[in-house]
Amino acid sequence: MACMDVDVVSDGGPTAKGSTGFAGCAVALVLFVVLMAGVAWVLDELVKGLDGYGQLEQTGTGASGSVVEPYGPGASARYEDGLKITVSRPHEESDGTYRFTVTYDNDTGEELLLGGEPTGGADPALEVREGEPLDDDYSHDYFLTWLNEQECAAALTAPLGEGETRSVPVHVEPSRKGIPVTVEVEPADDDFRETAYFLLSLERPGRYRTFA
Known part of the structure; x- marks a missing residue:
């Protein structure tokens, strides 16, 4: 010039x-x-x-949210259409159970259906289970009880309006402390929505660790 x-x-x-x-x-x-x-x-x-706008954005933090590279506690899955999902760090209760929240932020510009059945499958919109994402069986020497699974499913049935935020409280009970827990998030979508994986560990306070 x-x-x-x-x-x-x-x-x-x-x-x-x-x-x-x-x-x-x-x-x-x-x-x-x-x-x-x-x-x-x-x-x-x-x-x-x-x-496809249902793809997860790559943040360059080392975790892609895939089954191989799950997010850690406190991280957020960000989709290209503006949906953000954050899983908080687990908090231990006095009775040995744990609580954490899954928070949905809708900045897509339109109303979203979080629960229900995604097109082409019947996988739940939110799944919490013992083990790591890549585990292909449940032959662990530990287990996890999801104490409020029905309440979580009900919290996801109503559509989430544009610009709205919804926090879903999760309450679980591990058979012992320190076990890995996978949180699998797949909001319903008319077209395609990539599944986001989070990996948590239910440790005693002060001994918290994550699986990266």
Whole structure:
């Protein structure tokens, strides 16, 4: 991008060499940056449209939310259409049970159905189980009891309005402390919604650890 200097002489004043040319360059540069930003946005939206807006965004934090690289406690799964799901750190109760919350933030621009059956399958919208995501059987020497499973399912039945947030409290009881727990989130979708996996550990206070 080339800009030419132009001499400008005001009445009775000094010569302002190049001022007009500099101003022209500045305006052209601003327009060029705005144009490139617009092109980048269009390309990004095109890629999202091709992939599907139900894809999880890659945050570069090391965890992708997949079955191989699950999120840790306190992390958020962010979908390309604006839905965000956060699983809090478990808190131990005095009776040895644990509580945590699964929070849904809807910034998609439209109402969402969280529960129900996703297209093409009958998997639950929220699943909490013992073990790690890659475990393909339940032959553990420990187990997990989901104490309020029905209440959680009921909390997901009503649609979530645009701009609204809903926190679902989860109450579980492990057969012993320190076991790994998988939280599997798959909100219903008319088209496609990628499943997000979280891996927690039910430890004593002060000895908390995560599985990365």
